[in-house]
Amino acid sequence: MVAIASSAPDSLFEELWRLQQQVDELFGTWASPSGGIRSLPRGSFPAVNIGHTPERVDVFLFAPGIDPKTLDISIQENLLTVTGRRDIPAHEQATYYRQERFSGEFRRVIALPEDIDPDRVQARYQDGIVQISVERREAARPRQIEIH
Amino acid sequence: MATHSEVTSRPSAAGALERRGGPAEAPVRPPVDIYEDDEGITLCADMPGVSKDRLELRVEANTLILEGTARLDLPENAEALYADVRSNTYRRTFALSGELETGKIDANLKDGVLTVRIPKRSEVRPRRIEVRAG
Structure with a gap:
């Protein structure tokens, strides 16, 4: 990183x-x-932001309070699929005033730029954000051409 | 007040928005669950990307204020491709009522979920009232 x-x-x-x-x-x-x-309506869980540089693409899934072991991340060609679940225990004896947080299974499919290398992917989970970093293929990167 | 100084010390961000004449970047309103039991009220808020040092939780004049700043781990030259989330700050406030012990609020932040426990004063916790047969 x-x-x-x-x-x-x-x-x-x-x-x-x-x-x-x-x-x-x-x-x-x-x-x-x-x-x-493949984009979902605003407010879907988890929210997604994607940033990129000439070297790599970073996908951020805003997925607080999940067990990263429930995540399934796969890439086929340039299509990234993330599935998982978030379980929020219900307190049956309690009175609820608001229940706005997503609970249950989720799935998001994200089209990445065509030049990514599906064999070079890293994922990690920190502070409730899943970050998936995918390297781009060397040939696709801009090269500096020297003038002699 | 770390989160405050971080937000206000961004002249470039503020300037860019003002130049476009658009509205200021509104903070995200974190979704919450709130429930009450005999002991008190529990509030859970989704604040992904916020770590303990970028979270601010305080009570001001009987209002509970949640604030935080999310951070994404990105190279300096990164550009955006897509964004559901357009602000890196969270803010939401709740009015508290008098029977809550605001001095004894307990908070915990784990994996981007903030859990706040606000106990009731012991004298207002429900007591079972016996009904005598007449």
Whole structure:
């Protein structure tokens, strides 16, 4: 894992926000988010953010309170599939005022850029976020061409 | 107040948003479960990406305030491809009532789930009232 400067997450969120604004402006709010054919309505569990560099693609699943052992992560070609479950125990003797948190099984299918290398994937779980880092193929990376 | 200073010391982020004339990046309202039993009220909030040092929980004038900042582990040159979550801050507030012991609130953060336990004052815990046969 790369050590991260503290400004990086902010600039990503900023960038994501701008991108979403552009999509919203182009298609109207009915088309958001991003209009991906496999994207789910806003508010689905787990929420997903994706960032990329020329070297790799990072997928973040906002999945707090899960047992990482219940996760099943697979990649076929450039299609990433994540399934899992979150069990929230019900307290039968208690009176509930709000139950907004997702409970049960989930599945998300995410189309990644075409140039990812499905054999070089790393996943980890920290602070309730599943981070899946996929390397891109060398040939697809931009190369500096020297002028002699 | 670590979360506060972190949020306000981002001139670049704030500036970029102002330039576009868009609304300020609104904090995420974390989904919660709230339930009550004889001993008190328990609140569970989903705040993924928040670690203990980026969480702030406080009571101000009988209002419980939850705040946190999420951090994603990314290279500096990363750009966005897709985003369900557009803000890296969480905030939600709850009005507390007088029978709760705000001085004895217990909180625990694990895997992005904050659990807050607010006990009731012992004198207001329910007592079983015997009904005498007349």
